[in-house]
Amino acid sequence: RKEVEQDPGPFNVPEGATVAFNCTYSNSASQSFFWYRQDCRKEPKLLMSVYSSGNEDGRFTAQLNRASQYISLLIRDSKLSDSATYLCVDYGGSQGNLIFGKGTKLSVKP
Amino acid sequence: DAGVTQSPTHLIKTRGQHVTLRCSPISGHKSVSWYQQVLGQGPQFIFQYYEKEERGRGNFPDRFSARQFPNYSSELNVNALLLGDSALYLCASSLGLASGGETQYFGPGTRLLVL
Numbered sequence: 001r002k003e004v005e006q007d008p009g010p011f012n013v014p015e016g017a018t019v020a021f022n023c024t025y026s027n028s029a030s031q032s033f034f035w036y037r038q039d040c041r042k043e044p045k046l047l048m049s050v051y052s053s054g055n056e057d058g059r060f061t062a063q064l065n066r067a068s069q070y071i072s073l074l075i076r077d078s079k080l081s082d083s084a085t086y087l088c089v090d091y092g093g094s095q096g097n098l099i100f101g102k103g104t105k106l107s108v109k110p
Numbered sequence: 111d112a113g114v115t116q117s118p119t120h121l122i123k124t125r126g127q128h129v130t131l132r133c134s135p136i137s138g139h140k141s142v143s144w145y146q147q148v149l150g151q152g153p154q155f156i157f158q159y160y161e162k163e164e165r166g167r168g169n170f171p172d173r174f175s176a177r178q179f180p181n182y183s184s185e186l187n188v189n190a191l192l193l194g195d196s197a198l199y200l201c202a203s204s205l206g207l208a209s210g211g212e213t214q215y216f217g218p219g220t221r222l223l224v225l
Binding site for chain 1: 143202
């Protein structure tokens with residue numbers, strides 16, 4: 001069974017902190033990965049894709065380590081508005097479906 | 111442009127009843143996928159439809175069925191509801207077949223409570 005594992009947290013950090021989340025995936029053949037953000041009682045929204053070479057979008061950096069089959073998300077200079085659940089996603093479902101982790105909850109405090 | 115829309119937003123049913131959930135994809139998108147998200151879990155794949163045909167099915171019982179209409183909107187039907195069917199049901203649309211790596215955009219979901 002193809003799975004994605006994440007630390008559920010919660011991660012409680014002060015504003016301005018740097019925080020990192022990791023997740024592991026079981027399907028070594030998977031090619032595409034994403035981080036989605038989900039606010040309380042809302043739908044998941046695409047945060048960023050994850051590329052083998054690593055990619056950065058403002059304060060967010062995503063990394064993929066194929067050898068160890070893990071993905072990371074680094075958030076620098078945390079804002080109160082970053083408080084949400086971050087879902088690690090493997091796009092390697094056998095039917096073109098997304099495989100979600102359970103999510104990591106982040107709470108940024110003033 | 112409107113995003114993915116779903117109706118109803120909330121629904122309360124009792125065990126044994128039947129429910130129909132509806133989804134309209136982003137204009138121009140031809141693929142619709144359905145996911146179930148139970149509290150505290152990540153979304154789980156139920157179905158994918160592309161060009162009105164079922165292209166994928168997750169590990170859900172036959173009580174769950176779906177279809178896609180000529181205008182690419184979709185319905186998810188659940189028969190003989192169980193308490194465990196209480197969840198947020200999410201619809202995601204993509205331009206093409208999701209197995210091609212198309213980005214999937216989620217609607218706001220339908221929150222179903224089974225009593």
